[in-house]
Amino acid sequence: DTAVSQTPKYLVTQMGNDKSIKCEQNLGHDTMYWYKQDSKKFLKIMFSYNNKELIINETVPNRFSPKSPDKAHLNLHINSLELGDSAVYFCASRTGGGTEAFFGQGTRLTVV
Amino acid sequence: GENVEQHPSTLSVQEGDSAVIKCTYSDSASNYFPWYKQELGKRPQLIIDIRSNVGEKKDQRIAVTLNKTAKHFSLHITETQPEDSAVYFCAASSVPASKLTFGTGTRLQVTL
Helix, strand or coil: CCEEEEEECCEEECCCCCEEEEECCCCCEEEEEEEEEEECCEEEEEEEECEEEEEECCCCCCEEEEEEEEEEEEEEEECCCCCHHHEEEEEEEECCCCCCCEECCCEEEECC | CCCEEECEEEHHHHCCCCCEEEEEEECCCEEEEEEEEEECCCEEEEEEEEEEECEEEECCCCEEEEEECCEHHHHHHHCCCCCCCEEEEEEECCCCCCCEEECCCCCCCCEE
């Protein structure tokens, strides 16, 4: 009965490759997020979707493209991976602005 | 946009002592303030939250206080235990806007 699930959990890839991370939530939430957590543990918002519509794009390079096929899924595709993209990426979801956000288990991306 | 500052970045206390973590926010429209705990290698999880119509909230050994005038909110942990060791994040959000902005995190170490 996993609430927010991400795949894969680990991703090791070479510079220049393209990769995707998938996220699914079974909580019926309207809002989903992608956060990047770097080595210093900062949790930086990247994107937010509400009912499949992009509402927040935090000056993320164009190489990052989110896609929400329906309100239960939010995927992240990254083109031309760079060393600086190495981080843990968390997906999260919640009902609205004043409610708890539930996080996925994270995807540790390592670019070599 | 919202900016959340968090202090201290690291905090070491002896078991049984109290720990206090402080945050300030910039957007006066923010009215929801959650605190998350992230254990090593795990996802962030909500431990307590407070809304702007409340000045203080307590849940067993954890309490949060909010000063809307000063735009400050704080997490208080009493009778700390080794299992309280983790990274703690404050966050701010406004209703109905969905952006959830996190502070920079505090690494709490509880020593025996």
